[in-house]
Amino acid sequence: xxxxxxxxxxxxxxxxxxxxxxxxxxxxxxxxxxxxxxxxxxxxxxxxxxxxxxxxxxxxxxxxxxxxxxxxxxxxxxxxxxxxxxxxxxxxxxxxxxxxxxxxxxxxxxxxxxxxxxxxxxxxxxxxxxxxxxxxxxxxxxxxxxxxxxxxxxxxxxxxxxxxxxxxxxxxxxxxxxxxxxxxxxxxxxxxxxxxxxxxxxxxxxxxxxxxxxxxxxxxxxxxxxxxxxxxxxxxxxxxxxxxxxxxxxxxxxxxxxxxxxxxxxxxxxxxxxxxxxxxxxxxxxxxxxxxxxxxxxxxxxxxxxxxxxxxxxxxxxxxxxxxxxxxxxxxxxxxxxxxxxxxxxxxxxxxxxxxxxxxxxxxxxxx
Amino acid sequence: xxxxxxxxxxxxxxxxxxxxxxxxxxxxxxxxxxxxxxxxxxxxxxxxxxxxxxxxxxxxxxxxxxxxxxxxxxxxxxxxxxxxxxxxxxxxxxxxxxxxxxxxxxxxxxxxxxxxxxxxxxxxxxxxxxxxxxxxxxxxxxxxxxxxxxxxxxxxxxxxxxxxxxxxxxxxxxxxxxxxxxxxxxxxxxxxxxxxxxxxxxxxxxxxxxxxxxxxxxxxxxxxxxxxxxxxxxxxxxxxxx
Ligand SMILES: Nc1ncnc2c1ncn2[C@@H]1O[C@H](COP(=O)(O)OP(=O)(O)OP(=O)(O)O)[C@@H](O)[C@H]1O
Ligand SMILES: [Mg+2]
Numbered sequence: 001x002x003x004x005x006x007x008x009x010x011x012x013x014x015x016x017x018x019x020x021x022x023x024x025x026x027x028x029x030x031x032x033x034x035x036x037x038x039x040x041x042x043x044x045x046x047x048x049x050x051x052x053x054x055x056x057x058x059x060x061x062x063x064x065x066x067x068x069x070x071x072x073x074x075x076x077x078x079x080x081x082x083x084x085x086x087x088x089x090x091x092x093x094x095x096x097x098x099x100x101x102x103x104x105x106x107x108x109x110x111x112x113x114x115x116x117x118x119x120x121x122x123x124x125x126x127x128x129x130x131x132x133x134x135x136x137x138x139x140x141x142x143x144x145x146x147x148x149x150x151x152x153x154x155x156x157x158x159x160x161x162x163x164x165x166x167x168x169x170x171x172x173x174x175x176x177x178x179x180x181x182x183x184x185x186x187x188x189x190x191x192x193x194x195x196x197x198x199x200x201x202x203x204x205x206x207x208x209x210x211x212x213x214x215x216x217x218x219x220x221x222x223x224x225x226x227x228x229x230x231x232x233x234x235x236x237x238x239x240x241x242x243x244x245x246x247x248x249x250x251x252x253x254x255x256x257x258x259x260x261x262x263x264x265x266x267x268x269x270x271x272x273x274x275x276x277x278x279x280x281x282x283x284x285x286x287x288x289x290x291x292x293x294x295x296x297x298x299x300x301x302x303x304x305x306x307x308x309x310x311x312x313x314x315x316x317x318x319x320x321x322x323x324x325x326x327x328x329x330x331x332x333x334x335x336x337x338x339x340x341x342x343x344x345x346x347x348x349x350x351x352x353x354x355x356x357x358x359x360x361x362x363x364x365x366x367x368x
Numbered sequence: 369x370x371x372x373x374x375x376x377x378x379x380x381x382x383x384x385x386x387x388x389x390x391x392x393x394x395x396x397x398x399x400x401x402x403x404x405x406x407x408x409x410x411x412x413x414x415x416x417x418x419x420x421x422x423x424x425x426x427x428x429x430x431x432x433x434x435x436x437x438x439x440x441x442x443x444x445x446x447x448x449x450x451x452x453x454x455x456x457x458x459x460x461x462x463x464x465x466x467x468x469x470x471x472x473x474x475x476x477x478x479x480x481x482x483x484x485x486x487x488x489x490x491x492x493x494x495x496x497x498x499x500x501x502x503x504x505x506x507x508x509x510x511x512x513x514x515x516x517x518x519x520x521x522x523x524x525x526x527x528x529x530x531x532x533x534x535x536x537x538x539x540x541x542x543x544x545x546x547x548x549x550x551x552x553x554x555x556x557x558x559x560x561x562x563x564x565x566x567x568x569x570x571x572x573x574x575x576x577x578x579x580x581x582x583x584x585x586x587x588x589x590x591x592x593x594x595x596x597x598x599x600x601x602x603x604x605x606x607x608x609x610x
Contacts, residue, residue: 002473002479003473003474003476006469006470006473006474007470007473007474009470010459010462010466010470013459013461013462013466014459014461014462017461018461201455201457201459201460202453202454202455202456202457203457203458203459205423205451205453205457206451206453206457206471207474208423209421209422209423209446209449209451210446210471210474210475211443211446211447211474211475211476212474213443
């Protein structure tokens with residue numbers, strides 16, 4: 001234990017005496033949150049939506065067919081009652097629900113005006129916005145066709161409403177993403193660099209000649225980063241709550257546990273990277289190209305996974321960040337409990353065990 | 369303890385692919401000896417040392433260090449040896465004192481022992497002025513002396529020095545050898561590699577390694593007599609030319 005304390009103290013000296021580490025550790029989280037505050041528009045393709053058709057008449061059917069025919073949407077569910085809307089969103093199966101009012105067709109003919117509600121899942125506000133624009137466009141087109149042959153001016157009025165995030169703040173979407181990227185960066189990149197630095201300097205040899213066991217060396221090296229990552233996670237959550245007014249609707253405790261799990265996943269990846277790279281440069285390159293890029297691009301952080309080409313959608317499944325982002329969005333924005341994110345959690349646990357397993361194997365080989 | 373072998377090596381080899389970096393070497397080192405392990409660049413000295421200290425496993429052959437087998441008892445070996453690598457390997461971004469504290473700590477010294485050692489060491493090496501400076505600011509000679517002292521912190525039975533005086537000025541080299549003598553006098557067995565043939569004269573016995581094999585092994589005096597020369601340098605040249 002005493003050895004461990006000494007070891008960790010030394011790691012903190014390294015970290016606090018290195019300006020680059022300090023910047024990455026403490027400058028990045030803030031810079032990133034601010035940087036990603038801007039919105040990015042996205043193309044959408046085959047977005048899953050559900051229909052709640054309270055009218056069930058010719059007109060509503062026609063519109064539904066138009067939407068089904070569009071390449072932008074696929075209708076995956078027809079729901080019967082208003083109360084199902086919330087649960088279908090919670091399950092995360094659909095991004096939008098289209099609700100036709102009672103007597104939709106009659107209203108249109110008699111009152112020349114009828115209403116459609118477009119409810120969107122606003123945990124991903126850019127997406128939600130894009131979806132309701134696309135649906136409005138389809139409705140508008142239908143309306144124009146209707147009006148072409150008559151002098152009467154029929155009006156279909158789409159009413160867009162966001163669920164979970166009624167105010168549409170893009171930062172809502174970025175907070176989970178930024179948190180994920182930061183934890184990945186600090187845990188995986190920083191540890192892999194700090195371990196390879198010892199190799200490069202030759203101090204790893206000295207450590208291995210000492211009575212310390214290899215796993216003690218590794219634990220001593222990663223411990224400070226667990227600590228710093230947890231602090232970072234707390235800072236990010238506090239920033240989101242107090243600066244951007246992002247709600248934490250679910251349990252903070254659960255969020256904490258899941259974050260620690262993801263930190264461990266990332267650390268395991270960092271150790272794995274350090275076992276395959278001989279220099280800090282290599283470790284940095286592998287971390288950036290092999291981890292950060294996919295994490296940013298393929299995790300659903302910036303580009304919605306559902307509108308990626310199929311091969312990329314498949315690849316996105318092996319990116320730990322994807323699962324963690326789903327978890328964080330779920331807990332923070334939807335307020336769901338462990339029951340709804342059990343699958344994601346289990347996947348992260350399995351990935352972590354796999355990475356640790358491979359590292360242990362690689363590490364032994366390296367010592368020969 | 370004297371005359372007991374603390375290092376025994378028999379037909380030890382290390383292959384990298386087909387290439388034998390160390391080719392069936394055999395020798396022993398007695399307790400308290402200063403053993404010079406000579407050889408040109410690439411002769412295989414570092415590779416041999418790494419097998420002896422338990423961080424690289426031999427391809428074949430036998431070796432025991434302080435009575436422990438390098439294959440099976442690497443952990444026990446580690447408690448009994450000190451090692452100074454060819455590459456300077458203290459932490460540049462830690463101060464002199466912090467380095468001493470850290471390495472004392474990982475060898476399991478108590479806080480009291482570490483405090484005592486730290487004071488002794490700083491005094492002996494004359495590092496009072498720079499004790500709180502980062503190691504990166506020290507001249508190479510001082511760094512090497514510090515690294516040597518650190519490798520002795522836990523009073524190991526045997527210390528392995530891989531080219532400890534590489535790139536160091538002649539005056540510092542002399543001081544370094546005085547430190548080596550002092551450690552040997554205190555009963556530590558010294559296993560040292562070097563490029564400098566004048567340093568070979570300071571050793572009790574030397575081995576000369578050429579292309580992975582030990583070509584000669586004896587006291588400097590006998591080697592010079594055998595090869596009918598006045599200096600170890602000439603002995604070395606004769607051997608290296610084959
Ligand atoms: N991991 C390795 N893989 C392949 N070849 C290696 C490896 N390590 C060392 N060698 C080769 O083994 C030979 C012996 O290297 P070694 O470092 O033991 O020599 P040395 O006597 O210590 O030389 P120097 O005086 O330059 O330190 C060299 O030809 C070197 O290129
Ligand atoms: Mg060498």
